[in-house]
Structures are given as structure tokens and as C-alpha cells.
Amino acid sequence: MNIVFSEQAEELAKTARKIADEHVRPFAAKYDKAQEYNFDAARAVGSAGLFRTFIPEEYGGNGAGILALARVTEQLAQADSGFGVAFAVNALGSFPIILGGTEEQKQEWLPAIANGDKMVAFCLSEKYAGSDAQGLSVTAVEDGDDYIINGEKKWTTNGGVADIYSVFCVTDPSSKSRRISAIVVEKGTPGFEVKKVEDKMGIRCVPVVETHFDNVRVPKRNLIGGRLGMGFKHAMATLDYARPGVAAQAVGAAQGALDLAIAYSNRRKQFGAPISSHQMVQAMLADMAMGTEAARWLVYRAAAGIDSNPTDVTNSKLAAMAKCFSTDVAMKVATDAVQVFGGYGFMEDYPIAKFFRDAKILQIYEGTNQVQRMVIARHLIRAAGSLEHLNEYIPQETQLTYAEPGQAVENHNT
Ligand code: CAA
Numbered sequence: 001m002n003i004v005f006s007e008q009a010e011e012l013a014k015t016a017r018k019i020a021d022e023h024v025r026p027f028a029a030k031y032d033k034a035q036e037y038n039f040d041a042a043r044a045v046g047s048a049g050l051f052r053t054f055i056p057e058e059y060g061g062n063g064a065g066i067l068a069l070a071r072v073t074e075q076l077a078q079a080d081s082g083f084g085v086a087f088a089v090n091a092l093g094s095f096p097i098i099l100g101g102t103e104e105q106k107q108e109w110l111p112a113i114a115n116g117d118k119m120v121a122f123c124l125s126e127k128y129a130g131s132d133a134q135g136l137s138v139t140a141v142e143d144g145d146d147y148i149i150n151g152e153k154k155w156t157t158n159g160g161v162a163d164i165y166s167v168f169c170v171t172d173p174s175s176k177s178r179r180i181s182a183i184v185v186e187k188g189t190p191g192f193e194v195k196k197v198e199d200k201m202g203i204r205c206v207p208v209v210e211t212h213f214d215n216v217r218v219p220k221r222n223l224i225g226g227r228l229g230m231g232f233k234h235a236m237a238t239l240d241y242a243r244p245g246v247a248a249q250a251v252g253a254a255q256g257a258l259d260l261a262i263a264y265s266n267r268r269k270q271f272g273a274p275i276s277s278h279q280m281v282q283a284m285l286a287d288m289a290m291g292t293e294a295a296r297w298l299v300y301r302a303a304a305g306i307d308s309n310p311t312d313v314t315n316s317k318l319a320a321m322a323k324c325f326s327t328d329v330a331m332k333v334a335t336d337a338v339q340v341f342g343g344y345g346f347m348e349d350y351p352i353a354k355f356f357r358d359a360k361i362l363q364i365y366e367g368t369n370q371v372q373r374m375v376i377a378r379h380l381i382r383a384a385g386s387l388e389h390l391n392e393y394i395p396q397e398t399q400l401t402y403a404e405p406g407q408a409v410e411n412h413n414t
Contacts, residue, residue, distance in 0.1 A: 001301075001304065001305065001308065002304075003067070003297075003300050003301060003304040004304070005067070005071070006064070006068070008062065008064050008068065009064055009065070009067060009068035009071050010071070012050060012053055012062075012064055012068050012071065012072050013068070013071035013072055013074075013075050015048045015049075015050065015072075016045075016048075016050060016071075016072040016073075016075035016076050017075040017078075019041060019044045019045055019048060019050075019076070020075050020076050020078060020079035020080075020083075021079065022044075023038070023040055023041035023044045024038065024041050024076060024079040024080045024083045025079035025080065027040075027041070028079060028080035028082075028083070028205070028351060028354065029351060029354070031080075031082075031083075031204070031205035032080075032082065032204045032205055032354055033204075035197075035199070035200075035204045035205070035207075036205065037086065037161050037205060037206060037207060038080075038083060038086070038205055041083055042086065042087075042116070042119075043116070045076075045087060045116065046115065046116020046117070047116065049062065049116075050072055050087070050116075051087075051090060051113060051114055051115070051116045052064070052114045052115075053065075053068050053069050053072055053091075054066075054069045054090075054091040054094060054095075054098075055094065055098070055110050055111075055113060055114040056098065056106075056110075058106075059098075059106050059107065059110035059111055059114065060110060060111035060112075060114035060115060061110070061114045065303075065306075065307040066241060066244055066245075066303040066304075066306045066307050067300060067303040067304050067307050069088070069091055069244075069245055069248070069303070070244050070245060070247070070248035070299055070300065070303040071248070072087070073087060073088045073245050073248040073249050073252065074248045074249070074251050074252040074255070074296075074299075075252065076252065077248070077249040077250075077251075077252025077253050077256070078252040078253070078255050078256040078259075079252075079256065080205065080358075081202070081203060081249060081252065081253040081256070081330075081355065081358035081359070081362070082202065082203035082204060082205040082206050082358055083205055083206070084248075084249040084252055084253070085157060085203055085206055085246070085249055085365075086157075086158065086161075086205065086206040088242070088245040088246065088248075088249055089120070089121065089122065089157045089158045089206070090113065090119055090120045090158070091241075091242055091245055092120075092122045092157075092238065092242040092245070092366070093120030093121045093122040093158070093162065093164065093165070093166050094109075094110065094113050094120050094166075095237070095238040095241045095242055096122070096166040096182045096224050096234045096235070096238050097109055097110060097166065097184070097224060098110065099234065099237050099238060099241065100182065100224050100225040100230060100233075100234040100237070101224050101225060102225060102226050104221070105184070105221075105222075105224065105225075105226075109164055109184065112163075113164070118162075118163040118164055119158055119161050119162040119163055119164070120158070120162050120163070120164045120165070120166070121156050121157065121158040121159055121161075121162035121164070121165045121166070121211075122156070122157070122165075122166050122238070123138075123153040123156050123165050123166065123167040123168060123185075123211055124136075124153075124168045124235055125153065125154050125155045125156075126138060126151070126152065126153055126154050127152065127154050130154075130368075131367070131368055131370070131371050133168075133232070133235060133236075134179065134180070134232055136168060136169070136170050136179075136180060137151055137170065138150070138151030138152065138153060138167070138168070138169050138170065138213060139151060139169060139170045139171075139173075140169035140170070140171050140181060140183055141171075142171075142220075143217070145219060145220055146217045146218060146219055146220060147169075147171075147183060147217075147218055147220060147222075147223065148215055148216065148217055149167065149169055149183065149185065149191075149192075149213040149215075149216040149217075149218065150213055150214065150215060150216070151169075151212075151213055152195075152210055152211070152212050152213070153167065153210065153211040153212075153213075154210055155198070155208055155209075155210075155365070156194075156208065156209050156210070156211045157206060157207070157208050157365070158206060158207065159194050159197075159207055159208065159209030159210075159211055160194045160197065160207050160209055161206075161207060162187065163186060163187045164184060164185075164186060164187070165184065165185045165186070165187075165192075165211065166182055166183075166184060166224065166238075167182065167183050167184070167185050167211075167213070168180055168181075168182050168231050168232075168235055169181055169182075169183055169231070171228050171229065171231075172228065172229060175229060177229075177232070178228070178229025178230075179229070179231075179232070180229070180231030180232045180235070181223055181224070181227075181228045181229060181230065181231040182223075182224040182225075182230070182231040182234045182235070183218055183222050183223050183224065184218070184222040184224060185213070185216060185218055185222070186218075189216055189217070189218060190216070190217070191213060191214040191215050191216040191217070192211070192212070192213055192214075192216045193211070193212045193214070194207075194209045194210070194211055194212075195209075195210050195211075195212045196209060196210040197209050198210075200361075201357050201360060201361070202354070202357035202358035202359070202360055202361055203358050203361055236316075239319075239366060239367060240306070240315055240316045240319045241306060241319075242366060243302075243319040243320060243322065243323040243366055243367065243372075244299055244302045244303040244306065244319055244322050244323070246323055246327070246362065246365065246366045247295070247298075247299040247302065247319075247322040247323045247325075247326040247327065248299050248303075248326075249362065250295065250323075250326040250327040250329065250330035250359075250362045251292060251295050251296045251299055251326050251329075251330070253330045253333075253334065253355060253358060253359055253362070254288070254291065254292040254295065254326070254329055254330040254333040254334070255292055255296075256355060257288075257330075257333050257334045257337035257352065257355040257356075257359075258285070258288045258289060258292055258333055258337065260337060260341075260350075260351065260352050260355070261284075261285060261288065261336070261337040261340040261341065261352070262276070262285060264340060264341055264344075264352075265281050265285065265340055268342075275340070281340060284336050284339065284340060285340070287336070288332075288333045288336050288337070291329040291332060291333060292329060292333060294325070294329070295322075295325055295326035295329040295330075296326075298318075298321060298322045298325055298326065299322045299326055301318060301322070302315070302318035302319050302321065302322035303322075305318050306319070313379075314379065316375060316379065317375065317376055317379035317380075320367070320372040320373075320375040320376050320379075321372070321376055323366065323367065323369075323372050324369045324372035324373060324376070326362075327359075327362035327363045327369060328363065328369060330359045330362050331359045331360065331362065331363055333359075334352075334355045334356045334358075334359040335356060335359075337352055337355060337356070338352055338353065338355075338356050
């Protein structure tokens with residue numbers, strides 16, 4: 001497949017780079033320390049039209065697509081990984097509406113998101129339901145023309161800052177596959193509150209909160225897609241679209257840490273020479289650069305796949321691969337960058353320590369890397385039928401009569 005960078009995507013990336021240089025990097029340490037949101041940079045992103053990137057043209061966006069979203073996120077994250085997610089999480093929160101919403105819902109909410117007037121959050125995880133996203137307990141119960149929502153969500157990124165929340169609720173506890181529905185809750189709805197702002201190891205410039213729902217009454221027209229029981233599918237489809245974004249955040253973070261390590265190693269002298277002339281440091285820099293570049297192109301491949309064929313079933317696998325690979329790379333590159341900086345790397349006086357702290361969550365949120373490996377393996381195994389022509393090249397004693405899981409297998413050797 002061809003990966004085509006449109007002129008529009010490159011213009012958006014250039015704009016993002018400028019905002020990162022002027023509004024993000026110089027203030028990254030300040031917002032990290034204070035654990036405060038960088039509203040100035042968010043306003044700059046909004047005025048420059050970057051929130052339009054992930055919104056279709058019919059609803060006030062520019063329809064630039066997922067590859068453009070990845071390019072923009074990468075530039076922002078290169079300056080500050082936390083700000084990268086502060087931007088990208090708006091796409092995560094919007095995708096349930098974009099992918100599953102009715103025409104009226106898209107008209108109602110998307111234009112304000114595209115303009116940067118409204119921020120968005122995605123409320124899926126709960127205290128007892130993280131990787132097992134079907135195990136939710138927040139409920140939405142019908143009451144006349146409304147739903148009444150009760151329960152608590154955990155780790156809502158952008159919580160408090162966001163105006164629109166895509167909330168995944170149990171609407172049919174008796175159903176296995178249709179238990180969950182996604183409902184939009186707007187900031188200020190009575191009974192909806194941010195109760196705990198988490199004190200975090202990294203990405204400290206973006207709030208991650210607990211959201212509490214105490215008899216929150218929302219009109220039935222807020223049910224995403226207008227049909228009950230579609231929530232889990234909306235959540236999974238959303239994550240397929242959003243994971244290249246978090247993967248791009250990781251590529252940006254890895255590049256940011258690598259650039260600092262190169263700059264430092266060229267200036268720092270030991271044994272009478274810049275440490276960049278020492279082969280062991282060179283090997284580290286080379287490995288960091290190889291990992292970052294490989295991750296970048298896997299992210300572009302996953303994103304371009306969604307843009308060119310949004311319903312291709314392999315998009316899910318590629319998104320998981322991009323997320324898992326690039327976030328593992330980011331953690332490794334950030335760790336090695338600290339190593340290159342030596343003692344200075346361990347100190348909070350320089351941004352390299354923050355790159356290290358910010359990297360860890362990349363391997364955890366939007367699906368742990370263990371979950372990504374599970375998604376990838378499930379795709380591989382499901383597609384194994386296409387490899388039957390290779391059966392003559394594998395040991396004959398493994399050619400057992402096929403059995404469904406749990407059934408006895410007829411073993412021809414016995
Ligand atoms: N697209 C559409 N439908 C999908 C799908 C996909 N990618 N993946 C699964 N489904 C459907 C299946 O077809 C199945 O449908 P039927 O019941 O009709 O057959 C249904 O969903 C259930 O599928 P599974 O049996 O595969 O589901 P599972 O319970 O085994 O879970 C999982 C699969 C991959 C582990 C999933 O639960 C998962 O992705 N977990 C991680 C959740 C996650 O990423 N959470 C992070 C939240 S966001 C965040 O981190 C916070 C932030 O703010 C940044």
C-alpha cells in the first residue's frame with residue numbers, strides 16, 4: 001500500500017511544530033511541576049484549526065484523517081508527551097460520536113469540537129474494569145425520556161477540562177454481548193462531578209480524574225447511535241482509530257528524548273572527547289534512532305490503512321502493533337536517553353527525566369501492551385486458515401483432527 005502525505009497533512013504538522021516550539025516546550029517543566037493544564041497551548045491549537053484534523057468536513061472539520069492526526073500528535077509530543085495526549089484524547093473522546101453517532105448527534109457536538117470551543121473525554125475504565133472493558137458497572141437506567149446514570153469512572157484523561165464526555169454504561173446487565181451503551185454527558189449536568197484529580201508520575205500537564213455519576217439525568221437523545229447495546233463495539237472501534245494517535249505520541253516522545261541525547265552527547269566531554277565519539281554511546285544512539293524510525297513507519301502504516309480502507313478488519317491488528325511497538329520503543333529510548341545523560345539525566349533540572357516519567361503510561365493506557373499483544377495474536381490465529389498450504393511443511397504428527405476448544409482431539413499417533 002502507498003503511504004501518501006497530503007500537502008494538507010504536512011501543513012498541519014508544520015503548524016503543530018511551530019505551536020510546540022512556541023507554546024509547549026518552553027513551558028513544559030512549569031506545567032509538569034504545577035500539574036496544571038496548558039490552556040494557552042490548547043487555545044493556540046484550537047485557533048490554528050488543529051482540532052479539525054480528526055473531524056469530517058461535513059461537521060466543521062477538515063477531514064484530514066488519521067495519518068494527519070498522527071503527524072500532528074507526533075509534533076506536539078516531541079515537545080511534551082503530556083501535551084500530546086492532551087490533544088489526542090479529544091480524538092479518542094470524539095470517535096464514538098464520529099463512528100457511531102446519529103446525524104443529529106454529529107451536527108450537535110462535532111462542530112464545537114472542531115472549532116476548539118469544546119474539549120472531549122472518553123470514560124470507559126473503572127476501578128474494577130480496566131483491560132476487561134466488558135466488565136463495567138456504571139449503569140444507565142431508562143426513566144421516561146431520560147437515562148439515569150450512576151457509578152464511578154476511573155482514569156478519565158482531560159476530566160474537568162472537557163465539556164463533552166463519552167460515557168460507557170451498562171444498560172442491559174442480563175446480556176453478554178449487548179450489555180453496554182455509550183451515552184454523552186455534558187459538563188455541568190447535575191450529579192456529574194470530578195471527585196479526584198490523580199497525582200501522577202508523568203503526563204502531569206493533563207488531568208486524569210475520577211468521574212462520579214450520582215443520579216445523572218441525560219436525555220435519551222444522548223444515547224450514541226440511538227440504539228442500545230452498541231457500546232462495546234463503539235468502544236473497540238474507537239480504540240482501533242485512536243491507537244495510532246497514542247502510538248504517534250510515543251514516536252514524538254522517543255524523537256524528543258533522542259534529540260536531547262544527541263545534543264548532550266555532542267557537548268559532554270569525558271576522557272578528553274565528546275561522549276558521542278565513544279563507541280558504546282554511539283551504539284546506544286544508533287539503536288534509539290533505529291527503534292524510533294521503525295516505530296514511526298509502523299504508525300504511519302496503521303494510520304494510512306484506516307484512511308484508505310476504514311472497514312478493513314486488519315486495521316485493528318495494525319493499530320495494536322503500532323501502539324505496542326512504538327510505546328515499547330519510547331520507554332526504551334527514554335531510558336537510554338537518561339543513561340546517556342548520566343547523573344544529569346536523573347535530575348529534574350533537565351527535561352530528560354520528564355521524558356522518562358512520561359513514557360511509562362504509554363505502555364499502559366489505551367489498552368496495556370499485554371492487551372495489544374492479545375489483539376494481535378487473536379488476528380494472526382483467526383487468519384491461520386490462509387496458511388493451510390504450508391501444512392505439508394510442518395511435522396505430520398501435529399496434523400491432528402481439528403477440534404473446537406474444549407472438545408477432545410483425535411490423535412493419530414496413539
Ligand atoms: N471492532 C469492533 N468490534 C469488536 C472489536 C473491534 N476492534 N473487537 C472486538 N469486537 C467485538 C467482537 O466481535 C465481539 O462481538 P460479538 O459479541 O457480537 O461476537 C465483542 O466485541 C466482544 O469481543 P471479544 O470477545 O474479543 O472481547 P473481550 O472481552 O475478549 O475483550 C479486549 C477484548 C481486546 C481485551 C478489549 O476488552 C480491550 O480492548 N480491552 C482494553 C480496553 C482499553 O483499551 N482501555 C483503555 C481505555 S482508554 C484510556 O486508556 C484512557 C485515556 O483516557 C487515554
